[in-house]
Amino acid sequence: MAVYKRGGKKGVAFVCDFVVAGQRVNQTIPGVCNLRAAKAAEARMRTEVAARINASGTLVKMSLEVAIERYVVERLMPRSKPAAVASHLIYLGMIRNYFGPSRPVSAINNAACAE
Structure with missing residues (x-):
C-alpha cells in the first residue's frame, strides 16, 4: 500500500x-x-x-541538521507566524548545539538527553 x-x-x-x-x-x-x-x-x-542509500545498500540515517532544516521548511514556515518562527529557531538551534548537527536523529533518546 x-x-x-x-x-x-x-x-x-x-x-x-x-x-x-x-x-x-x-x-x-x-x-x-x-x-x-x-x-x-x-x-x-x-x-x-x-x-540516502549508500553503496552497500543500507539506508544512511538522517542527521539532526537535515531533520531540523526539513522541519523548518515543510512544517514551521508555512504554518507559523514570523514571531513564532523566530522563537522556534532559537530553541532548535539550542537543540542542534547540544546534540551536534551530525548526530543521527535515531540516536537521540533518553540516554542521550541525560548526557
Missing part, C-alpha cells in the same frame, strides 16, 4: 507507506488535499529516501 487516506478528529490526512532498503517509511504527507498531490509527494519522498 503506497498512499492512503486517513480520517480523524482533525480532518482527512494522506499517509504514505512503503519499504526502501528494508526500512519501512510510514508518514503523514503534510499540506496535501487530494490523492493526486499525495501520490506526487509520495514519489518525492521515495526519491529522497533512495538518495
Whole structure:
C-alpha cells in the first residue's frame, strides 16, 4: 500500500507507506488535499529516501541538521507566524548545539538527553 487516506478528529490526512532498503517509511504527507498531490509527494519522498542509500545498500540515517532544516521548511514556515518562527529557531538551534548537527536523529533518546 503506497498512499492512503486517513480520517480523524482533525480532518482527512494522506499517509504514505512503503519499504526502501528494508526500512519501512510510514508518514503523514503534510499540506496535501487530494490523492493526486499525495501520490506526487509520495514519489518525492521515495526519491529522497533512495538518495540516502549508500553503496552497500543500507539506508544512511538522517542527521539532526537535515531533520531540523526539513522541519523548518515543510512544517514551521508555512504554518507559523514570523514571531513564532523566530522563537522556534532559537530553541532548535539550542537543540542542534547540544546534540551536534551530525548526530543521527535515531540516536537521540533518553540516554542521550541525560548526557
